[in-house]
Amino acid sequence: MTEITSEYIKPELMACCGAREIKDGDIVIVGTGFPAVSANIAKYTHAPNAKMMQESGVYDANPRRPALSVGDPCLNPGAAFIGSLVDVMGMFLQGGWVDVGFLSGSQVDKFGNINTTVIGDYINPKSRLPGSGGANPIGLLAKKVLIIALHDKRRLSDKVDFITTPGYIDGPGSRAKWGLPEDCGPEVIITNKAVMRFDKHTKEAYLESYHPGNTIEEIVENTPWDLKIADDVHETPPPTDEELRVIREIIDPMRMINIYLDRGYI
Amino acid sequence: MSKVMTMREAISQFVHDGDFVFIGGYICRPPFAAIHEIIRQKKRNLTITRSNAADDFDMLIGAGVVKRFISTFLSLGVYGLGRCFRRSLEKGIPHKVELEEYTNLSLPMMLMAGALGIPFVPVKDMLGSDLLKISSFFGEKKYKVIENPFDGTPALLVPALNPDVGIIHVQQADENGNAQVWGIEGDCKWGANASKKVIVSCERIVSREIIGKDPSRTIVPDFRVVAVVQEPFGAHPGYAPGFYDVDLMFGSLYQRASNTVEGFQEFLDEWVFGVQDRTEYTQRYIEKFGYAQFKNLMAEFDYSYPVSYSY
Structure with missing residues (x-):
């Protein structure tokens, strides 16, 4: 392993955390921003056969610039499939073919419910x-859901004001009550301070890793629920040189990822 | 019989106060020329719908033409939250729009059900969410959870929608209304076909023979269409694949204008009330920002390989 010496910004690390959750061959439904960057990092590193779709009707686009929306013009030329919302959200997502959904939330709670x-x-x-928008069906119907959020007591919540997109709702057994498969649902919350993973039994998010420069104390302080800490809690591995090269040279040469610095992802 | 007319004629003849209007588009091909005309004609009490609404729906709400909105989402994309949408719901300016909220799965499926002539459709989303705890003008009829008669699991049913009129902007149509698109479709096909009448706005009118050279691209057949309006640049500041790009500069202009009630009104005075039609709008755009900026939005041509339908 080579020593990582490169400087990086927090949004790059967060995008890499997302990428590492994507397996080769996964079908990923993405929004703009982090989700698209993460899925692309995965595609250009460990998951060359991962394929992306956008709810607007696009599958396996080949954009020449970063898409600024899921309806962006650059998603059209070169895509493998273009249809409608019913095609992607109905036929592919509701049909059960989407492995990973990637969502961000203004407010996220300990059971991964998103407002x-x-x-x-x-x-x-x-x-x-x-x-x-598409968040509710993606959260309910993708096999695995990744959540991006800012780490403070306003964005993270013990209980969201409004469940737009259910995670594990009230905890264990809640999804089953609605006829939803128990083995689907939120996998991680990736924040600007930490990666929190959902416990398989309690369905509550616990601290798996803290980002370089952030401390466990600071994270606990900024998390509004009684945050459990993994026995093997560790520092989040920083972006590798290869991940950074892919972000900077292939996915985002214009450095649009910098906008997240202004949005508090520091 | 040709159905070609001006946008002014189409909106005045076929969109009435109180109508339920489907307006297609997904940043791709929003029928902006029609939206401006609806505002210019000061329509009132409309119920509007589309999945994933953007600046166009924000503008309709700010202009006071909307009473009800069957919605899933409204934002200005990279420019953040819809300012008029927020002012309406948070402060009642110009008035509080009534919302019936669904999702980007359920709403397109409701339009599909409407198009298929079936009364409702089961969907697998919304269960367990607070979207089931709120309802507005649909009341008890927003949805029903029943026991799936085939396996006993909970099944969510949502009602079919049949708007009075559907408005879409397409790349090309013939003078009777056979409408063809390529690129991101959003909910245009199901939304238009669910509607009792369809107004087709298009970048160009082509002959019936041209339509017949590639009939798989047709999403609405002529017998469903009441008006055809040729409106080049008619989706701006949205885009039309093969014609022009999305206009981020203008999107930013709208966001800054709509930050305040006064700024929004000035925007409408300049770009909606201050022009008679889309031609004048386009002229104003070129005068204000220069031909180079306009030309810069125009798409490069990179043609598909022609296909043959012959036998």
């Missing part, structure tokens, strides 16, 4: 957010 609908009261909102 993208409203902060405060639904009828008289303090802050009205966009709504579900």
Whole structure:
């Protein structure tokens, strides 16, 4: 193994954490930003046969610039398949063919429930957010769900104000009550401080690794639930030179990933 | 019989106050020329729907033409939350729009059910979420959870939707309305075919013979269409594959304008009320930002290989 000496920014590390959850051959439904970068890192490193789709109707696009939305013009030329929302969300996702879904949330709780609908009261909102879009079906129907969030007590929550996208709802057995398979659901929350993985039994997110420069104490302090810590808790492995090369030379030469620094991903 | 007319004629004849309107597009091919005309004609009390709404729906809400919105999502994409959408729901400016919220799986399926003439459709999303705890103007009829009669598991049913009128922007259509698209479809096909009447806005009108050279591209047949409007640049600031790119500069302009009520009104005065139609809008765009900027948006040509349908 070569010693890693490269400087990197937090969003790059977070994107790599996402990439490492993707296996070769996985079908990944992606949004823009982190999800697309992560899936591409995976594709250009350990998972060359991973394939991406976008809810707007696209499968296996070959964009010449980073897509700024899931309906971006650059997703059209070179894709293997272009159809409709019913094709991707219905035929592929609801049909059970999507391995990994990748979501971000304005508010995420310990059971991986995500709120993208409203902060405060639904009828008289303090802050009205966009709504579900594709998040709810992706969260329910992808076999494994990766969640990106900012690590503070506002974005992480003991219980979200509104469950737009169910994770494990109220904990063990909750998904089964709704006829949802128990072995699907959130896998990790990747934040700007840590990777938190969901416990197979309690369905609660616990601390698996802390990012270089962040401490366990700081993470516990900024997590609003009684955060359990893995016996083998460790530092998150930094991006490898190869991962950084892929991000900077292939996926994002324009360095659009820098926008996440302004959004607090530091 | 030709159905070709101006956008002013199409909107005035076929979109009425209080109508339920499906408006297609997914950044790809939003029918912006039609949206501006709806605002210009000061339509009122519309119910609007589409999966994944963006700046166009934000503008309709800000302009006060919308009473109800069967929604899944509304944002300005890279430019963040929809300002008019937020002002409407948080502060009641210009008034509070009534929302019936679904998802990007259930809503397209509801339009599909409408197009197929079936009364409802089972979907596998929304279960366990708070989307099942809220309802608005659909009341008890937003959804039903039943026991799946075949295996006893919980099954969620959502109702079919049949809008009064569907509006889509396509790359090409013939003068009777056979409408062809390529590229990201969003919910255009099911949404238009679910609608009782369809207004087709297009980049270019082509002959019936051209349509027949590649009939697999047709998403709406002429007998479903009441109006055909040729509107080049009609999806701007969205894009049309093979014609022009998305206009991020203009998207940013809209975001900055819509940050305030006054800025939004000035935007409408300049780009909607201040022009008669899409031709004047395009002229204004070129005058204001220069031909080079306009030309820069135009797509390069990289043709597909022709296919043969012959036997």
